[in-house]
Amino acid sequence: MTTVPRTGDALPPLEIPVTRTLIVAGAVASRDYQDVHHDAEAAREKGSPDVFMNILTTNGLVGRYVTDHFGPRAVLRKVAIRLGAPNYPGDTMTLTGTVTGVTDGPDGTTLALVRVAGANGLGHHVTGTVTVEVPR
Amino acid sequence: MSGEERAHDARDGLYDRLRAYEGKPAAIAGRGKDPVNLPMIRHWCEAMGDAHPAYRGPDAVAPPTMLQAWTMGGLSGHQDRSEAYGELLGLLDGAGYTSVVATDCEQEYLRPLRPGDEITFDAVVESVSPRKTTKLGTGHFVTTRMDVRAGGELAGTHRFRILKYAPAARPAKPAEAAKPAEAVERPRRPRPVVNRDNAGFWEGVAAHRLLIQRCAACGTLRFPWLPGCNDCGAGEWDTVEAGGEGTVHSYVVMHHPPFPAFDPPYAVGLIELAEGVRMISNVVGVPYDKVRIGMPVRLEFQRVDEELELPVFRAVEDGPAAGPGEGER
Incomplete structure (x- = not known):
């Protein structure tokens, strides 16, 4: 099913439990072997209280959140994110999104600009904008 | 940057040395270690919980957000980094900014990546920030921009910002950091x-x-x-x-970074009081993106917690003469 974007539409929130498994699986799937994403002891030595989610995983989750909503034919065109408070194990990140603009895309598609935010127990983990192409 | 930080930069000359790397290559003719392939796509989708049908089956394309993953050095590290980029990171390490955290990622996807695509990439150091003090510690932001090609054709661009920093002396306690959302008391505004x-x-x-x-x-x-x-x-x-009447002389909208107890986006106004002096405060009663220069506002006092009240300015519908009005004009 395809959801037709309209400016002002709010996407239903998505809660992501930030497990140690998700952090490590995301880091490995993105081929990011920085120890702060899988080795809690090494993370503490570097001043972080625990392992934390890498930016590629956050990027992947933000992309998934938007395409989940707009349906199987939705195509990501741009994803721009900024990270704030880290995603530590045991926390929950709630992604929310709002369509802030809609324009005509190529080949009779619609391009929607979606503002996305991911909040966790510490504050804003991620803020960003996603451009997604949706067939009409 | 604070005056103190500016003075620090001037003293050690580090920033000038760092800035000299702006425009220099960060990676030259890099090659993805693996061609785009179904197993890596499937592992990514499993980790992300992404069931998008375009990423499965015989005609699968890679999730666009995997763009950077195809360029990663992995456990065996990067052989593609330029000498210049290595020197830049070395200078930062040498100055004590040994930790690294990614802060921004901006990607544009020009064509889908399909299994079998051979990935090549070039990257350039776009900018190095002056010395900044963040919650994590003090350091410099380094921004790189990468062109990712598939079979020689531009498939996407990837702008990436890291902070190279010296960790702040006192990290947060793990127990505190890992508290679930509902267990955390709402932080209070600064006193x-x-x-x-x-x-x-x-x-x-x-x-x-x-x-x-x-x-x-x-x-x-x-x-x-x-x-x-x-x-x-x-x-x-x-x-x-003050009589309480004023106008918005100027304003900014605060988006990022969010500070505890503040809920961005919100408008911060420079209010010119009818008496002629200006003060900084919040503009309330109007969406942050509807605040305009010249907008009439009126003083009110807002209680932000049990012990703190602040003067803020509420947007006035039509100016004092127009009488009471409801909603948007």
């Missing part, structure tokens, strides 16, 4: 620093009066409160109470 030079202002706020200082010698009004007159230098003063 004002009240001293003998501004105590009268806060006493006024407590009595719901916005007090402006007036020079007893020359009559010049001043705000914020200061021990002496900027105009004539006299130390004697009294106060006048």
